[in-house]
Amino acid sequence: MTDIPFPEFQERLGKALDALGMRADHARIPALLGYLQQLKHWNKAYNLTAVRDPGKMLVQHVFDSLAIVPELRARWPRQDLRVADMGSGAGLPGIILAICQPEWSVVCVDAVGKKTAFIRQAAGILGLKNVRAEHGRIEAMDSLRADLVISRAFASLSDFVRVAARHRAPGGTMLAMKGQDPVAERAALEADTGWFVKSAIELSVPEMDARRCLLELDSTSPEGTS
Numbered sequence: 001m002t003d004i005p006f007p008e009f010q011e012r013l014g015k016a017l018d019a020l021g022m023r024a025d026h027a028r029i030p031a032l033l034g035y036l037q038q039l040k041h042w043n044k045a046y047n048l049t050a051v052r053d054p055g056k057m058l059v060q061h062v063f064d065s066l067a068i069v070p071e072l073r074a075r076w077p078r079q080d081l082r083v084a085d086m087g088s089g090a091g092l093p094g095i096i097l098a099i100c101q102p103e104w105s106v107v108c109v110d111a112v113g114k115k116t117a118f119i120r121q122a123a124g125i126l127g128l129k130n131v132r133a134e135h136g137r138i139e140a141m142d143s144l145r146a147d148l149v150i151s152r153a154f155a156s157l158s159d160f161v162r163v164a165a166r167h168r169a170p171g172g173t174m175l176a177m178k179g180q181d182p183v184a185e186r187a188a189l190e191a192d193t194g195w196f197v198k199s200a201i202e203l204s205v206p207e208m209d210a211r212r213c214l215l216e217l218d219s220t221s222p223e224g225t226s
Contacts, residue, residue: 083107084148
């Protein structure tokens with residue numbers, strides 16, 4: 001089905017989990033590699049990612065998504081957390097979060113039908129009962145009332161807030177995965193929306209030299225929709 005070198009990738013995943021302080025998650029390696037196998041197999045037909053090499057997929061998609069897990073676990077330890085992954089694409093980081101946190105409920109939202117079809121298929125093959133895929137425009141959907149609304153390489157901070165803030169539950173949190181801290185986007189966010197970056201967590205992604213960060217966004221208005 002695929003040319004993924006499983007023994008090598010198992011070793012790399014194990015080392016990555018250890019580096020992230022996730023040694024207890026070694027049991028999740030088969031599911032993570034199963035997802036990668038599905039991504040590689042269906043990428044050509046579904047145009048899920050511009051990354052074609054499975055080794056780069058492992059780092060740029062799987063390791064990158066795993067890098068936020070320790071932070072989310074530490075700050076939101078609830079067992080019944082509801083997570084909405086906006087502009088999920090191939091299910092990133094949503095499916096990775098669902099694998100690592102089977103007690104969380106994860107919704108992956110995307111406007112491209114082929115991508116949500118892939119998410120459903122991958123979740124079914126991997127036996128992930130805590131994932132569902134929603135096909136449609138984020139701004140047109142009824143509120144998902146999620147505790148965490150997260151995006152990865154989805155849009156500018158301002159656009160993310162405009163289309164996705166309504167999907168937070170009361171007291172919920174908006175999180176944006178970014179590369180280098182986006183100074184210009186921060187300024188535009190405050191000027192255009194009344195939102196601001198409440199905290200910026202620098203991430204260390206195994207085998208990746210590029211800088212990555214996780215931004216927590218907050219609003220100056222009580223409703224969070226200004």
